[in-house]
Amino acid sequence: MSSVSMAVDFAGIQLKNPINTASGTFGFGWQFQNFFDVSRLGAITTKGCAAEPWPGNPKPRMTEVRGGMMNSVGLQNPGVRGMVAESGEFLADLASKGTAVICQVAGHSTAEYVAALELFEDLCPWAAAFELNVSCPNIDQGGAAAGSTPEGAAEVMRACRPITKRPLLVKMAPVRLPEIARALEAEGADGLTVINSIPGMAIDVHTRRSKVSKPTGGLSGPLLHPIAVRMVWEVAQAVDIPICGVGGVTSGEDAAEFILAGASAVSVGMASFPEPDAAVRILGELEAWAESQGVRDINELIGAFEC
Amino acid sequence: MSSVSMAVDFAGIQLKNPINTASGTFGFGWQFQNFFDVSRLGAITTKGCAAEPWPGNPKPRMTEVRGGMMNSVGLQNPGVRGMVAESGEFLADLASKGTAVICQVAGHSTAEYVAALELFEDLCPWAAAFELNVSCPNIDQGGAAAGSTPEGAAEVMRACRPITKRPLLVKMAPVRLPEIARALEAEGADGLTVINSIPGMAIDVHTRRSKVSKPTGGLSGPLLHPIAVRMVWEVAQAVDIPICGVGGVTSGEDAAEFILAGASAVSVGMASFPEPDAAVRILGELEAWAESQGVRDINELIGAFEC
Amino acid sequence: MPTPSPARVHECTVVKNEPIAQDIFALRIASPELARMLEPGQFVDIAVPGNAMSLLRIPLSFAEADAEAGTIDIWYAVVGEGTERLSRMEPGATTTVLGPGGHGWTIPEGCRRALLVAGGIGVPPILCLARELARRNIPYTVCVGAASADRLVGEAGFEAAGSPAISIATDDGSAGYHGFCTAAAEQVLETEGDDFDYVATCGPEPMMAKVAAAAERAGVACEASLERMMSCGFGACATCAVETKSGMKGACMCGPVFDAKEVVW
Amino acid sequence: MPTPSPARVHECTVVKNEPIAQDIFALRIASPELARMLEPGQFVDIAVPGNAMSLLRIPLSFAEADAEAGTIDIWYAVVGEGTERLSRMEPGATTTVLGPGGHGWTIPEGCRRALLVAGGIGVPPILCLARELARRNIPYTVCVGAASADRLVGEAGFEAAGSPAISIATDDGSAGYHGFCTAAAEQVLETEGDDFDYVATCGPEPMMAKVAAAAERAGVACEASLERMMSCGFGACATCAVETKSGMKGACMCGPVFDAKEVVW
């Protein structure tokens, strides 16, 4: 056991450690259970689910780019009921082992977010919190289209807030963050997940076509990291609610930058693809870093960036 | 000689080819003259200069990040007069050889942009065009602070437009691009340079301090490329004035993506640091690509992305 | 919960890595545990070191998994930066390979005769299946297509696996029939379809679609091995979706081998 | 226009690359043309292949440029990913090196005696200068500091260059004087300052500031070799600025060696 206490309070959720997984990069958790004991993580965030199943976008849905990847999955998901039928048992068990299960909520419109969240609230007693995805860059309605203005994001939050007493988080698009964060805080958001994929474009110069099935896709990976750290820092200065940092974390030091910039939790995203147990390695490295900083409690390092 | 005609019209400037250099990464041109014949390029864009010299930011001003670098130079410049005294002769000669010299204009306020542009207009008869930098992420006033809203950008453009009949370009910050582009077009901008460095943050997790002298810096390099291509495409759909694509170009294919997305010219930035003659290599590769596409004229490929 | 992938991350060592045709390499890796687990038609996901800008593994089928020798034979086409980098890995180099990936061929019970149709770099999983058919004493016919003679692979392999009849086609006529290998496959199915209980195909998607249609016309069960851009290889990302008649299915878990009738071509 | 940098991109080959102290390597590269051009105190900018995420060259001083042999000797500390990567380059490996960079030491006309003060990995350019002084028959005194005995480099080099007096200091007292090498330097300047016409220093900035102050008190000309984060190395980027009394000056063109009195420490 490490000498540093790694437990954090994130938006009212007690996490045994700050390591979380980014929605859409960790399936519904059980996909990783053979690679490592998922209950070692502080939290996992499940793939965004809507009230009804979504088919997602046509192929190709992915291309590599320098320093990361670009996806256009388009929030393919089995719907809340399908998700619960398929993965509910595993997730309930995981929750019982003290790993917070954060369920992500998808929708094409405010009404759809409400419908999905109502289902989640009903069917997922084991969920520690819900995360509203108002930032998916790969769908034409809802997602980033809903969450890229303070008004749009606030509208979704306002409609969803009454549905649950559990912590309500918002996954934010990489635009106009301080403004939107303040709007969400005002509507009662308990925490903010910063950031979702940045929209990008990759053209096959031989065929002159997009390398994914839509003109643009969402970027993930180390290329995002310095941008995401800056955004977390900006949001941390704008609001008092806690932040989960996401974007390009591949090492404990990457996670540490988010913590120093003001994040209470950190999600590992695409790093889990080539290295399925990346999150738990990163947890170990984060702990070693905290120890090297001579603190007793990781909380002493949250927002400890000096400028 | 290639069989493809590489000449383009960019914002009323006749370029012998679409390759330009990004402001701040190519000095005032003569720094590269020993490495290759700079007059082979279509254009060069000089470091942003203000009416009076600026000292720039304290050290450290640079750190490497994965897939690029982050700078906080803060627009150190010798002022327009100093620039003309030092580099005017070289630039006039370069212009006489048919390479367009685009002079970038810096300021902390609208009045300062006006003052600088007036000096440029007077002292630089050889300049083919001027580029207003309303997007530097490393200064507290002017730069991105001025150009990150449609109103702010438009204000600078409106004040500067009457000063010169030569083409007036604007270097854009990576935010709210379609809106700001439309505002600039409405105020008479002749062309848009998309994009300036994206603000980022890199924290030394041992000292808990920024790796540059300010909390944030500006990111450059391949990490920007897919984001920049997407932004060029968005701007191309929003306005009718021509675009110069900038961000992470290290190969002819990178340049080709910008052209396909709708750029008439492409600037090479930090690629020139480790490889001073990168721009001319990229020009050759772009030409080879155009040939491979079976066109007679590179203009046939501008905006030829199919979606 | 659905069954998670049995995949693990295994250490592996390059045993050999040599060109066998134009832009096609044969890679042999030693990874004893994984070699024992693999079944024909599954795939592996290999990490290719050497480019920090490229993070994902490369999914590859295999032509043979030798449980005794502990080795896996992979044939790959050099088509981009990743496979180019792979082609520079030298014997003795070590890396990791994630697998087994997905589910492979399902030879129908009581299958009397099979038709195998492989195009281009689709040969490896088909060759692997051929060996399995041979082991089970199920006769089969093979149609192989390639762009040109110098890109043709597998002929010797199918012969060694005891194939009585290999029909070769090349797009440019430099070997065998001048045209697509689908022509031969269609003809076989049209004229002798009744003798077959199973068609298996891997290659370019339009080729497989033609084969699937011919099999359906002939009333013969058909499986096809599909490729998709894969980010994870074990069911976590949904980038590998294949449109099927019963919805989107992940190629890395429900495939890469699909019932051809189910696929929306 | 101001004089552009004489730098070019030169091919080079690693001749040897070995540890000479704790975390310190001696690298010898062969680059004949560049070796002939280099002057003491200048630097070179080396490309270290192997990490596509890291694009910039690494600026490094040199301990010796042997025009006849065509080789350049560099001593570097492994402090991060780039220098770690450099330490893995093997003899025979090829890359490119950009140089010569900047301007080096200016030994005052008629200099009778020099004081050289080097800390840590600041030794190489000082050693290079020592050889030049020896060549010109100018006597000099050397003060060398290091964190500990196992990180101390250059002693043998200064002896070979004919140094009559080397004063060693280590932060932990494991070799020589227990403390900073500035103590010895300050004492020399205070007590024998009149005998000296030149002080040259390279090392951590606080160390150089102390030496500069002592030289100024003693009225002796002083030059210091400064480090900055450099993106280009030839005057194009302004990331390497040094604050001087006459404004910001680029370390890669106006330095790395500066008149210590000019520097705003």
Ligand SMILES: Cc1cc2nc3c(=O)[nH]c(=O)nc-3n(C[C@H](O)[C@H](O)[C@H](O)COP(=O)(O)OP(=O)(O)OC[C@H]3O[C@@H](n4cnc5c(N)ncnc54)[C@H](O)[C@@H]3O)c2cc1C
């Ligand atoms: C289950 C499966 C099994 C495979 N088996 C083999 C095999 O046995 N031998 C073999 O040579 N190749 C096989 N592939 C394809 C192989 O994975 C790709 O060719 C490889 O990833 C290309 O990497 P690259 O970096 O060289 O090319 P890139 O530069 O990434 O791409 C080059 C071209 O190949 C296409 N491509 C890249 N990855 C894939 C992919 N995963 N699926 C389809 N097209 C792709 C791209 O769209 C592009 O047109 C298989 C793919 C899958 C999904």
Ligand SMILES: Cc1cc2nc3c(=O)[nH]c(=O)nc-3n(C[C@H](O)[C@H](O)[C@H](O)COP(=O)(O)OP(=O)(O)OC[C@H]3O[C@@H](n4cnc5c(N)ncnc54)[C@H](O)[C@@H]3O)c2cc1C
């Ligand atoms: C003109 C000049 C001459 C130099 N000569 C030598 C030499 O002879 N021997 C030697 O060992 N080193 C020398 N350096 C420093 C050397 O360039 C850096 O140590 C190296 O770039 C670090 O690269 P890295 O990727 O290993 O470390 P990084 O991971 O980039 O950084 C590790 C640490 O080193 C610091 N650092 C990195 N680059 C520089 C830099 N350019 N200047 C100052 N600090 C830096 C960082 O701030 C960080 O604290 C010189 C630097 C300059 C500018």
Ligand SMILES: Cc1cc2nc3c(=O)[nH]c(=O)nc-3n(C[C@H](O)[C@H](O)[C@H](O)COP(=O)(O)O)c2cc1C
């Ligand atoms: C294949 C894929 C699918 C994703 N799906 C979702 C999703 O459903 N909901 C969401 O909020 N973010 C989704 N994301 C974004 C990630 O959660 C994360 O914000 C982003 O990848 C940046 O983190 P990373 O660089 O660590 O991967 C997805 C990312 C990838 C790569």
Ligand SMILES: Cc1cc2nc3c(=O)[nH]c(=O)nc-3n(C[C@H](O)[C@H](O)[C@H](O)COP(=O)(O)O)c2cc1C
């Ligand atoms: C050291 C440095 C200095 C820069 N200075 C300026 C500047 O003065 N004006 C400007 O508009 N952009 C400046 N930039 C941004 C570049 O012009 C360019 O927009 C950015 O680097 C992205 O392109 P790249 O990825 O090809 O480098 C600077 C970039 C760097 C790295």
Ligand code: FES
């Ligand atoms: S490749 Fe990730 S789910 Fe199939």
Ligand code: FES
């Ligand atoms: S390092 Fe670029 S100007 Fe000095």
